[in-house]
Amino acid sequence: MAWKDRSLSDYFVKLFSSFPGCNETLTEVRGTFHSPNYPGKYPDGQYCSWGIMVNVTPHIHLTFTNFSLHHENNTDALYVYDGENATGEVLGVFYGSNPPPEGGIYSMTNQMFIIFKSDNQTGSYTGFNASYYGLNKSGKCS
Numbered sequence: 001m002a003w004k005d006r007s008l009s010d011y012f013v014k015l016f017s018s019f020p021g022c023n024e025t026l027t028e029v030r031g032t033f034h035s036p037n038y039p040g041k042y043p044d045g046q047y048c049s050w051g052i053m054v055n056v057t058p059h060i061h062l063t064f065t066n067f068s069l070h071h072e073n074n075t076d077a078l079y080v081y082d083g084e085n086a087t088g089e090v091l092g093v094f095y096g097s098n099p100p101p102e103g104g105i106y107s108m109t110n111q112m113f114i115i116f117k118s119d120n121q122t123g124s125y126t127g128f129n130a131s132y133y134g135l136n137k138s139g140k141c142s
């Protein structure tokens with residue numbers, strides 16, 4: 001491994017600092033995940049990702065039972081993509097003053113990728129708690 005690559009991977013190891021439940025792949029037909037330390041306050045400087053891959057249904061429905069982040073854009077945010085990684089279509093970028101829709105978010109594929117980032121500006125927010133389930137058709141529970 002070239003020096004440059006190694007320093008880059010060290011950087012990512014540091015960046016993807018692992019809290020329990022941070023950076024997971026979820027393959028069950030339904031499941032839950034949450035921000036680090038939830039329902040306590042999430043720490044500064046987090047970078048978490050969750051990949052959801054449901055093999056038995058063509059779509060996914062994602063809902064939030066709690067959502068409390070920094071209010072301003074470009075601070076702490078949740079990114080939701082349709083597909084297996086961050087190259088997929090952006091389904092939403094959510095933060096305190098722009099929370100996810102109450103009805104939840106639907107994917108067009110059987111995969112979703114979610115990133116949670118918190119910056120180094122200290123806040124006092126509990127973050128989010130999310131649930132998903134596989135859908136046979138948009139609007140129908142599996």
Ligand SMILES: [Ca+2]
Binds near residue numbers: 075119121
């Ligand atoms: Ca913050």
